[in-house]
Amino acid sequence: MATHIVSLTVNNRPGVLANVSELFGRIGCNIEKLSVRAGKQPAVARMKVAVSIDAGSLDGVTARLAGLLDVIQVKTKARRHWREPVAIGRTSAFWIVAYSLFITLFGTNLPAPLYALYRAQWHLPPAVMTLLFAAYAIVVIPVILVAGPLSDRIGRGKLLLSGILFALLGSICFLLADGPVMLVLSRMLQGVSVGIMNGVAVAAMTELGGMQARSQAALAGSAAVTAGNALGPVVSGFLGELAAHPTRLPFALHAMLVFPSIVGLWLIGNKGERARGKIRIRLPAVPRAIRPALYAAAGTSFISWSIMSLVTAILPAYLPDIVGESSLIASGVGLALVLGLSAWAQIRSGRYPLLANLTVGYLLLATGLAVLLAAAAAKSPALLALSAVMLGLGHGPCYARSLRYVNESVPDEYRGQAVSIYYGVTYMGVSLPILGLGIAAQRLGLLPAICIFAGVTVGLMAWSLYRWKRHLA
Missing domain, CATH: 3.30.70.260 (ACT domain)
Known part of the structure; x- marks a missing residue:
């Protein structure tokens, strides 16, 4: 077939x-x-x-x-993007693409525990620190929208190879960085890489495994992203704490791990048929009847990922300000714990109704923010760890169930555009609130800025839950 x-x-x-x-x-x-x-x-x-x-x-x-x-x-x-069996076999090619996705996300998350070192080394203000994270997210959005149509035209293989090369360039720039400008450039290169890989890798794995292997491709893609997100901070945290060159060795290691992916993707080649005609990049749109469900789900993802970006972008860099001490290993393990708990909660969330998941998720997120403020005020590592657990457990069901709701409620002919809107709003949640938090922290101080962030976010959660109840009634 x-x-x-x-x-x-x-x-x-x-x-x-x-x-x-x-x-x-x-x-x-x-x-x-x-x-x-x-x-x-x-x-x-x-x-x-x-x-x-x-x-x-x-x-x-x-x-x-x-x-x-x-x-x-x-x-x-x-339409066959992989007309003939690739030289190394379809099964091997499938796992090479999965490894490429994993190693891309692994490299993207390496800098998180090292932000404290960059901040101390170059005396970076809060706005610059948050810009490092936001620059990545802002680049990802247009790249994801362009990557899919472009891969239809030039083939999956070529675009995947370019994506992993951008990942390599990002690590090289981090390796050679001598100031904040180079760091921002590195994050932008990583954003391009992730945008390409997220937009194309699962489609390529689906085609390599056959159209009947969609569930396997989706599961492998999800596992690759989760593993990369979790292991990157752990590795850089340990190397940053124990290695002689803490801000360089993690990226040298990543560059070496990228080379097998480059060789594998080059061997896979590009068997894709080129689409004829011009590529038309249009903003995704859906009918008016679908919008309430889509906007409700996208709003939930915006809220949950804005809080997760607080954990992954701000806390590692400002751990000394919050608890009075710094440990890169603790930062890396802490980030892995939050992401791991989120992944576990995503798996468990399928057993319970949508509204119950959202209510519990929002309650955990709001409580986690309150405990985070208490940890900052008391400079308590124990409270900080408790807040991380709550935020991870709250993020999982909100993100997973809102995405599942989009997939289940949107008709087939509009699902692609709806998911594009969903992820576009999600990455806005990753970047824009945290950038505003950094600017507020520079003018008001970190603790007042987090107070404002928490207050606005809790208000958005209350409004979102009210809209969900009305929509599902």
Whole structure:
């Protein structure tokens, strides 16, 4: 069974899309992707439908589509981004892509425990420290939107190889950094790398494993991201505390670990078919009826990730200000603990209703922020650890269940655009609030800035929960 692109020229009338979708549904054929655009004449529209179907059944489907009242013309072609078995085998290629995704996220999270060293070494103000984190997130958003269409045109393999090369460049810049400008550049390069890998890796693994292996590809991609997020801070924390060159050795190690990925992706090559025509990058949009569910879910992700960025960006750099002492190992292990608890909570969240997950998640996040303020006021490592546990456990269900709700509630033909909006809002939550926190910390001090951040965030949680209750009623 291969993926085929069915191109239809239809009359531009209400109900045509529903008739086409209904026909595929009657024959038990799942639509993987659907796009509609206006033709050169206002009365005509063009549809492209990606479906997984065997070649023997395709002719019958084509004939039935052509028999629909408003269908003018039907064309089909196979779409295989990996036409022939790659030189090293599809299974090996699958795991090389998974390793590439892991090592990219591993490198992206190496700097987190080292921010305290950079701050002390170059006397960096709070605004610069938060800019280091925000620069990465701001770059990721447009790259994710561009990476998917670009990989359709030039092939997955070439884009994945460019993504891992950006990861290598990011580590080299960190290795050679002699000031804050170089650090910001390094974070931007890492943002480009993560944007490419997040946008393409799972699609490539799905195609290498066959279209029936979607669950395996999604699980492997999720595991790679989680492992990279968790292990990066641990490794750099230990090396930063014990190594002779704490701000250089972690990135030298990452550069060495990247080389197997470069070789593997080069061996995989690029067997993709190039799409014809110009690439049109459009802002994603969804129908008005879908927006309440999408905005509610995206708002939850915005809130939960803004709090997680507080943990990953601010706390490692300002641990001495909060508890009166600094330990890179403690910072690294602490970040891994928060991310690990979040991953565990994501897995457990599937057993409980959506509203229960969100209520408990918000309650844990709000309590975690309160305990964080108490830890900063009392300079208590124990309270800081307790707040990290609460924030990790609260983040997991809010993030996982809001994303799951988007996947379940949005129709197939709009799911891709809806997920793009969801992740765009998510990365805004990663970058914008934490950047504002850094500016406030420079003017008011760290503790007052965190107080303002916590107050605004708790208000947003209350408003979000109220909107969820109304939406689900």
